[in-house]
Amino acid sequence: MISRSICACSIKLRTIYPFFNRSTGYHSITSLDSCRKPDPLDLRNHKDWLSPTEATKIFETLKDPNSTLNVLDQLSNRKDYKPTEALYTSVINSLSKANNFDGIEQVMKRIKREKACRLSDEFFYNVIRVYGLGAGRINRVIETLFDMPGYSCWPTAKTFNFVLNLLVNTKNFDVIHEVYMSAGRLGVEIDVCCLNIMIKGLCKNGDVDAARQVFDEMPKQGCKPNVRTFSALMRGLCEVDRVNEAFSLLGKMETEGVEPDTILMNILISGLRKNGQVEESIELFNTMLLKGCEPVTSTYQEVLYALLDSRRYTEAMNLARKMSSKKMVISFSSYKLMISGFCEENLVGEIDSVLKQMIEDGFVPKLAMWKQILQCILSEKTTFEKLSLKINKICY
Incomplete structure (x- = not known):
C-alpha cells in the first residue's frame, strides 16, 4: 500500500513538475534552464541562423543602448x-x-x-x-x-x-x-540652396559685400535667386544699416518674377523702422495687405512699434485692438509705451481702454505704471473719490 502511494505520488509530481527526479526528489536545474527565455544580449543562445532583418531588430529593441558594441561583437563572430x-x-x-x-x-x-x-x-x-x-x-x-x-x-x-x-x-x-x-x-x-546658405553665412560673418557678389554671380552658376535668396541678402543689408539698398531689391524681385513672402516683408518692415523710416515701414505694411501677403503677429508687432516710435498712439491703439481681435498677443512693452504716451497727452479715456485690453490679455500693470497713471489723473483735478472709483472700475 505504501509502495503504491509513493508511486502514485511520484507520477503526480512528474505530471505537475516534468523535471522532478525520483531518485533525488529535486527538480532538474538543467531541464528548467532549457525552458527559460534566451538572454537577448547573449547571441550564443539564439537559434542557429539569424536573418539580416532579425539581426537589425536586436539593436532596434535593445533596452540598454550601452550594450550595443558588446552585442555587435557577438553578432560579428557568428557564421x-x-x-x-x-x-x-x-x-x-x-x-x-x-x-x-x-x-x-x-x-x-x-x-x-x-x-x-x-x-x-x-x-x-x-x-x-x-x-x-x-x-x-x-x-x-x-x-x-x-x-x-x-x-x-x-x-x-x-x-x-x-x-x-x-x-x-x-x-x-x-x-x-x-x-x-x-x-x-x-x-x-552647386544649387540655389547652396548659394543661399553661402549668402546667409557671409552676412552673418559681416561680409555683406561678398554676399552681394555671390548674389550677382548666381546667373553664372546657372541658378536663379528665389525668395529665400532675397530674404537672406536683405536681412544682411538691414543689419548693417543699408536698408535703402535692401528696399531697392524689391524692384529686382519683381523683374525676376519672385513673389515676396511674410518673412521677407518682416525683414524690410523691421529694417525700415529701426532706420527711423517709420512712414515707409507703415506704407510697406499696407502694400503687403493689398498684395494678399497675410501678415503674422511679428509683422503687426513691428508696425505697432513703428506707430509708437512716431508717437501715433491712437493709431497704435486701433492696431492693437485689431491684433486682439485676431487672437494675437501684444507685447507688454507695447502696452507700456501706449499708456506712457496717453499719460503725456492727458488722455484719460484712452488710458482706461488700454488698461482694460492689457488686463484681458493677461498682463498686470506694475507699480511705476500705476504711479504714472495716477499722476495723469490727478493732473486733471480728479477728486480722490472719483479716482478710487476709476481704479476699482479698471481692476474689477
Missing part, C-alpha cells in the same frame, strides 16, 4: 553575420541614444574595414546629423563628409548643404569656404 545598411544604421542610432559617440567612430572604422555592403548617402546623412546635432563634433562632420568617397559613396546636394548650413549656424566661418570649394571633387553640383 550568419551579414551586415546591411539597415543594421549599421540601427547600431549608429543605438549608440547615439547612449551618447556613445566614440563608439560610433569605432563602428565607422569597422564598416570601412569590413566593406560588407554598399552604403547610401542617406546613411551618411544620418551619421553626420548625429555628429553635428547630437554630439556637436563639427570636425567629425567635416571629416565624414570628405571621407564618403572612401566608402564608395558620394554625397548628394542634400547632405552637402546640410553640412554647410550647420557650419553657418554654429558660426564656423573659417571652414565654410573650404567645404564649399570641395563640391567639385565630391561630385556635388
Whole structure:
C-alpha cells in the first residue's frame, strides 16, 4: 500500500513538475534552464541562423543602448553575420541614444574595414546629423563628409548643404569656404540652396559685400535667386544699416518674377523702422495687405512699434485692438509705451481702454505704471473719490 502511494505520488509530481527526479526528489536545474527565455544580449543562445532583418531588430529593441558594441561583437563572430545598411544604421542610432559617440567612430572604422555592403548617402546623412546635432563634433562632420568617397559613396546636394548650413549656424566661418570649394571633387553640383546658405553665412560673418557678389554671380552658376535668396541678402543689408539698398531689391524681385513672402516683408518692415523710416515701414505694411501677403503677429508687432516710435498712439491703439481681435498677443512693452504716451497727452479715456485690453490679455500693470497713471489723473483735478472709483472700475 505504501509502495503504491509513493508511486502514485511520484507520477503526480512528474505530471505537475516534468523535471522532478525520483531518485533525488529535486527538480532538474538543467531541464528548467532549457525552458527559460534566451538572454537577448547573449547571441550564443539564439537559434542557429539569424536573418539580416532579425539581426537589425536586436539593436532596434535593445533596452540598454550601452550594450550595443558588446552585442555587435557577438553578432560579428557568428557564421550568419551579414551586415546591411539597415543594421549599421540601427547600431549608429543605438549608440547615439547612449551618447556613445566614440563608439560610433569605432563602428565607422569597422564598416570601412569590413566593406560588407554598399552604403547610401542617406546613411551618411544620418551619421553626420548625429555628429553635428547630437554630439556637436563639427570636425567629425567635416571629416565624414570628405571621407564618403572612401566608402564608395558620394554625397548628394542634400547632405552637402546640410553640412554647410550647420557650419553657418554654429558660426564656423573659417571652414565654410573650404567645404564649399570641395563640391567639385565630391561630385556635388552647386544649387540655389547652396548659394543661399553661402549668402546667409557671409552676412552673418559681416561680409555683406561678398554676399552681394555671390548674389550677382548666381546667373553664372546657372541658378536663379528665389525668395529665400532675397530674404537672406536683405536681412544682411538691414543689419548693417543699408536698408535703402535692401528696399531697392524689391524692384529686382519683381523683374525676376519672385513673389515676396511674410518673412521677407518682416525683414524690410523691421529694417525700415529701426532706420527711423517709420512712414515707409507703415506704407510697406499696407502694400503687403493689398498684395494678399497675410501678415503674422511679428509683422503687426513691428508696425505697432513703428506707430509708437512716431508717437501715433491712437493709431497704435486701433492696431492693437485689431491684433486682439485676431487672437494675437501684444507685447507688454507695447502696452507700456501706449499708456506712457496717453499719460503725456492727458488722455484719460484712452488710458482706461488700454488698461482694460492689457488686463484681458493677461498682463498686470506694475507699480511705476500705476504711479504714472495716477499722476495723469490727478493732473486733471480728479477728486480722490472719483479716482478710487476709476481704479476699482479698471481692476474689477
